[in-house]
Amino acid sequence: LRDYIKGFPKESDLMIIEVANAVELKVKAGSKDILVKNLYLSCDPYMGILMREPNPSTSALMDAFVPGKPISGYGVSRVIDSDDPTFTKGDFVCGMVDWEEYSTINPTSSFKIDVNINVPLSYYTGILGMTGLTAYVGFYEICSAKKGETVFVSAASGAVGQLVGQFAKLMGCYVVGSAGSKQKVDLLLNKLGFDDAFNYKEEPNLDSALKRCFPKGIDIYFENVGGKMLDAVLLNIKTYGRIAVCGMISQYHLETREGIQNLPVVIYKKIKMQGFVAIDFIDTFPKFLEFVLPYIKERKLIYVEDIVEGLENGPAALAGLFRGQNFGKQVLKVARE
Numbered sequence: 502l503r504d505y506i507k508g509f510p511k512e513s514d515l516m517i518i519e520v521a522n523a524v525e526l527k528v529k530a531g532s533k534d535i536l537v538k539n540l541y542l543s544c545d546p547y548m549g550i551l552m553r554e555p556n557p558s559t560s561a562l563m564d565a566f567v568p569g570k571p572i573s574g575y576g577v578s579r580v581i582d583s584d585d586p587t588f589t590k591g592d593f594v595c596g597m598v599d600w601e602e603y604s605t606i607n608p609t610s611s612f613k614i615d616v617n618i619n620v621p622l623s624y625y626t627g628i629l630g631m632t633g634l635t636a637y638v639g640f641y642e643i644c645s646a647k648k649g650e651t652v653f654v655s656a657a658s659g660a661v662g663q664l665v666g667q668f669a670k671l672m673g674c675y676v677v678g679s680a681g682s683k684q685k686v687d688l689l690l691n692k693l694g695f696d697d698a699f700n701y702k703e704e705p706n707l708d709s710a711l712k713r714c715f716p717k718g719i720d721i722y723f724e725n726v727g728g729k730m731l732d733a734v735l736l737n738i739k740t741y742g743r744i745a746v747c748g749m750i751s752q753y754h755l756e757t758r759e760g761i762q763n764l765p766v767v768i769y770k771k772i773k774m775q776g777f778v779a780i781d782f783i784d785t786f787p788k789f790l791e792f793v794l795p796y797i798k799e800r801k802l803i804y805v806e807d808i809v810e811g812l813e814n815g816p817a818a819l820a821g822l823f824r825g826q827n828f829g830k831q832v833l834k835v836a837r838e
C-alpha cells in the first residue's frame with residue numbers, strides 16, 4: 502500500500518516491490534510456522550475499506566492495512582516448508598496471507614485443503630471460502646426465507662450475489678438480480694437460473710424497474726450495494742419484509758454518503774433489517790461445506806470466477822471491483838499449482 506487512500510481505490514494506490522532474497526526458503530525450527538508459495542489470492546471489497554485511514558467504525562471490521570507494507574487477504578497456497586506437525590511439504594492450505602509470492606505464516610487460522618475433493622483450488626478463495634460462507638449465512642440465517650417468497654439480490658452476478666440467487670432458487674423462491682452490464686444480466690438469466698434481472702445502469706428509474714419485476718412486492722432484499730438501490734427497495738418491499746445487509750459497496754468510498762430518503766418505511770412496514778459479518782459465523786463453516794459440496798458435485802450450483810494472472814495485475818483487479826470490472830468472483834492467480 503502506497504499510502505492511505507481517499508476516494509475510490511485506484512491501481513496506483515498499490516505498488517509492486519521486488520526484494521531480493523526476501524524470505525529464506527526455510528522456516529525456523531521451533532517457530533511452528535509454515536512457509537508457503539501463494540497460488541491464488543482473493544480480491545474482496547472489504548480490502549478497499551482497509552486501505553483507508555483507520556477510523557473507529559471500520560476498525561470494528563479488521564485492522565487497516567499499513568502504508569509501505571503488503572496488503573493481505575485470503576489465499577490458497579502450497580506448503581514449501583513446515584515446522585507445524587499438522588502441515589507437510591506439498592499440502593495445500595487456505596488462510597490469510599500477504600499479497601506476495603512466498604509467505605511465512607503462523608497457520609493457526611489456516612486450514613488444510615482436502616485434495617480428494619475434486620474442485621478447482623481457486624474455489625477456496627470463493628465458493629468454498631469466506632465468500633461462500635457469506636452467501637450461506639446471509640441467506641439461510643439472516644433472511645428467514647420460505648419457499649415461494651420473492652427475493653431481490655443486488656450485485657447479483659458477483660462473488661456473493663451469484664450464490665445467494667442460486668440458494669434462493671434451490672429453496673423455491675422467485676429471484677430477481679440487478680447487475681451493471683448486459684453481459685452480467687445475460688449470465689443471471691441464462692446460466693444462473695434467476696427468474697428475472699435488470700441492468701441498473703440503464704434503468705432511468707430504479708423504483709419502476711423493481712415494480713416491473715415485483716408487481717406484488719419484495720419479501721427479501723439481499724443488500725450488497727446500498728445507496729439509491731436501497732432507497733428504491735424500501736418503496737417496493739412488502740410489510741414484514743426482511744433486508745439482509747451484507748454490503749454497501751456504492752457507499753464505502755464516497756466522501757459524502759448518500760442519505761436514504763425512504764428509511765421511515767422500515768417502521769410503517771415493520772421491516773427487519775439486519776447487518777452481519779460472515780467471519781462471526783466461522784463455526785458454521787463445516788456445516789456449510791457439508792451443505793454446499795454435494796450441490797457443486799452434482800452441478801446444481803454454478804460458480805463463475807474471473808481469474809487474472811500475475812501479482813503485477815493484482816492492483817488493477819482489486820481496484821476494478823469498485824468499477825464493476827469483475828465478471829464473477831475476482832481471483833488473482835499468482836503462481837501455477
Ligand code: NDP
Pocket residue numbers: 545546547631632635656657658659660661662679680681682685725726746747748749750751752777778779780822823824825826827829830831
Ligand atoms: P462482487 O464480486 O459483487 O464485486 C463487486 C461488485 O459490486 C462489482 O462487480 C459491481 O457489480 C458492484 N459495484 C461496484 N461498485 C458499485 C456501485 N457504486 N454501485 C453499485 N454496484 C457496485 O463482490 P462480493 O460479492 O465479494 O461482495 C458483494 C458485497 O458483499 C460487497 O458490498 C461486500 O462488501 C459485501 N461482503 C460482505 C461480507 C460480510 O461478511 N458482510 C463478506 C463479503 C462481502 P455491477 O457491475 O453489477 O455493478
